[in-house]
Amino acid sequence: MRGLWPLAWSEFRLNLRDPMMVFWSLAFPALWLVFNAVIFSEPIPGSGYEGLNHASFLLPGGISLVILCASFIGVPITLTNYREKAVLKRLRVTPVKTATLALSFSISNVVFTVVGILVLLIIGRIFFDIQVLGSWVAFIGVIFLGMVTFLAIGSAIGSIAPSFRAANIIIWTIFTPMIMLSELFLPIAILPAWIQPIARAFPLTPINTILRDIVYGVPLDDLWRLGVLAGWIVIAGIITVRFFRWE
Amino acid sequence: MTVIVECEHVVKRYGDVIAVNDVSLSIEEGEVFGLVGPNGAGKTTLIEMIESLRIPDNGSIGVLGLNPVKEADELREKIGVQLQTTSIQPNIKVKEGIKLFAGLYRQPLANPEELLKTLSLEDKADSRFRKLSGGQKQRVAIALALVNDPAVLFFDELTTGLDPRARKNTWELVKDIKRQGKTIFLTTHYMEEAEELCDRVAVIDFGKIIALDTPENLIRDLGAESKVLFRVEGGDEAAAEFEGLAAVSRVEKIQDEVILYTTDGSATLQELVRFADKQGLRLGDIRTEFPDLDDVFLTLTGRELRE
Ligand SMILES: Nc1ncnc2c1ncn2[C@@H]1O[C@H](COP(=O)(O)OP(=O)(O)OP(=O)(O)O)[C@@H](O)[C@H]1O
Ligand SMILES: [Mg+2]
Numbered sequence: 001m002r003g004l005w006p007l008a009w010s011e012f013r014l015n016l017r018d019p020m021m022v023f024w025s026l027a028f029p030a031l032w033l034v035f036n037a038v039i040f041s042e043p044i045p046g047s048g049y050e051g052l053n054h055a056s057f058l059l060p061g062g063i064s065l066v067i068l069c070a071s072f073i074g075v076p077i078t079l080t081n082y083r084e085k086a087v088l089k090r091l092r093v094t095p096v097k098t099a100t101l102a103l104s105f106s107i108s109n110v111v112f113t114v115v116g117i118l119v120l121l122i123i124g125r126i127f128f129d130i131q132v133l134g135s136w137v138a139f140i141g142v143i144f145l146g147m148v149t150f151l152a153i154g155s156a157i158g159s160i161a162p163s164f165r166a167a168n169i170i171i172w173t174i175f176t177p178m179i180m181l182s183e184l185f186l187p188i189a190i191l192p193a194w195i196q197p198i199a200r201a202f203p204l205t206p207i208n209t210i211l212r213d214i215v216y217g218v219p220l221d222d223l224w225r226l227g228v229l230a231g232w233i234v235i236a237g238i239i240t241v242r243f244f245r246w247e
Numbered sequence: 248m249t250v251i252v253e254c255e256h257v258v259k260r261y262g263d264v265i266a267v268n269d270v271s272l273s274i275e276e277g278e279v280f281g282l283v284g285p286n287g288a289g290k291t292t293l294i295e296m297i298e299s300l301r302i303p304d305n306g307s308i309g310v311l312g313l314n315p316v317k318e319a320d321e322l323r324e325k326i327g328v329q330l331q332t333t334s335i336q337p338n339i340k341v342k343e344g345i346k347l348f349a350g351l352y353r354q355p356l357a358n359p360e361e362l363l364k365t366l367s368l369e370d371k372a373d374s375r376f377r378k379l380s381g382g383q384k385q386r387v388a389i390a391l392a393l394v395n396d397p398a399v400l401f402f403d404e405l406t407t408g409l410d411p412r413a414r415k416n417t418w419e420l421v422k423d424i425k426r427q428g429k430t431i432f433l434t435t436h437y438m439e440e441a442e443e444l445c446d447r448v449a450v451i452d453f454g455k456i457i458a459l460d461t462p463e464n465l466i467r468d469l470g471a472e473s474k475v476l477f478r479v480e481g482g483d484e485a486a487a488e489f490e491g492l493a494a495v496s497r498v499e500k501i502q503d504e505v506i507l508y509t510t511d512g513s514a515t516l517q518e519l520v521r522f523a524d525k526q527g528l529r530l531g532d533i534r535t536e537f538p539d540l541d542d543v544f545l546t547l548t549g550r551e552l553r554e
Contacts, residue, residue, distance in 0.1 A: 002350075002351065002353070003350055006346075006347055007351075010336070014338050017338045082336070085332075086330060086332045087334055087336055089300065089332075090334065090335060091351075092300065093298055093299070093330070095320055095323040095324045095353065096351045
């Protein structure tokens with residue numbers, strides 16, 4: 001694993017130098033939370049959640065946004081960019097192992113995501129008195145699982161996208177429906193019936209829903225939802241291994 | 248002498264294209280070996296097979312006694328590489344990049360940052376890679392190829408796209424590396440570059456090596472003549488007499504320019520000057536043209552190396 005930490009640290013620093021990455025993963029979710037918490041005082045009727053302020057309701061959505069943005073912009077965009085500019089090829093002709101490379105990129109992305117989530121928690125705590133009634137351990141565990149799922153999906157997109165441009169198109173095409181249909185703020189129950197199963201199959205939905213259950217201290221009897229994440233990890237993993245190219 | 252790179256009957260196909268066709272060559276320690284050929288000749292394909300980045304369809308390759316297919320990890324520890332399309336993370340700073348790459352090797356240079364000085368990159372140490380000029384990027388590429396103090400280096404079109412001054416500077420760097428006793432395998436479009444830098448040159452065309460020797464031998468074997476060109480007023484009467492000058496085989500006259508074809512340019516030139524003095528002729532625009540590796544390519548293939 002020689003080179004693991006230097007590579008991870010270097011990628012993390014490069015993420016901080018990338019305005020797209022900083023805006024979408026650090027600033028945008030925080031702005032989204034603040035904006036919604038200030039404008040609306042309570043959830044859209046039909047959410048079925050009661051007892052906490054609106055900022056607490058929004059927190060899981062903000063965290064989901066950080067996970068989505070950091071992995072979608074961090075992984076496929078970086079991967080296709082490095083492939084097109086032959087950075088991957090240059091790294092490949094050094095003795096660094098493929099596994100080391102993959103792990104170091106993952107670590108830097110995870111750390112970046114964690115920074116984004118901390119920004120949300122700090123803002124939420126200081127200005128909006130957000131609360132989490134359920135277990136913090138479960139909360140962190142679900143976040144971690146969500147990050148792994150989205151790292152896998154990001155790698156899969158980066159591997160099948162034929163170019164940097166194509167990766168951009170794919171990502172922005174998925175991005176909006178993902179935000180609208182994953183229960184970040186719109187309850188699935190109020191969506192048209194035909195779209196509900198699709199929304200439930202989206203990878204962001206279970207992350208968001210379970211996190212929200214934990215925030216409200218609702219008993220976690222819907223753990224089958226984690227199966228959706230496992231399914232996504234397996235599919236994305238297979239696509240990555242099958243389609244990954246160095247150049 | 249120790250053999251550093253050895254290729255035997257190496258073949259690589261892409262569909263119907265035979266990118267590298269039955270290439271055999273061997274490079275000795277301390278040698279600068281050049282692979283010269285036009286676009287699409289197979290230079291990159293061959294050099295990248297040797298670097299362990301592509302797998303040959305046929306034949307065998309050995310580098311420092313290692314097999315690039317089966318012992319790629321070990322090989323990558325020991326070679327230095329500059330790729331044709333060289334690039335590192337666009338936003339990384341030069342100094343960071345050099346340190347990062349050094350950290351990937353088992354035995355990096357004790358102080359890789361000294362490379363900044365060697366390659367005159369000190370004032371660019373904190374610049375981002377994407378903001379560098381083409382010449383500076385190439386120097387970073389050379390620095391990265393040196394971070395593990397490799398015994399053998401591979402340069403794929405090191406000077407393509409550089410202006411003449413940057414090219415000359417790069418040549419000096421290559422000569423410095425050679426002076427350290429390292430072996431160098433380079434590819435180029437430029438015959439003058441091959442002549443300047445290489446101990447031996449292989450000419451490759453359509454995947455096949457069509458000539459391999461020292462630049463001097465390649466030119467000599469051509470048996471081509473040099474030319475002495477000049478202008479002279481009223482040279483019409485003298486033209487016949489020019490033919491009698493030492494080593495001249497033929498005289499041509501185009502408008503008022505006279506061209507002497509000679510097998511020994513220097514001897515002809517000396518006699519010409521003496522002759523003109525005696526006859527009271529005024530010579531102008533005297534030039535000589537010696538055959539070079541470009542002529543070698545033209546003769547071997549019937550085509551110019553670059554259009
Ligand atoms: N990955 C590939 N897939 C398909 N064909 C390829 C591939 N790489 C090279 N070729 C083909 O093999 C031949 C040799 O290409 P190569 O890049 O080795 O030439 P080159 O001598 O390096 O040319 P240049 O001077 O333009 O860099 C070309 O016809 C090229 O189209
Ligand atoms: Mg090439």
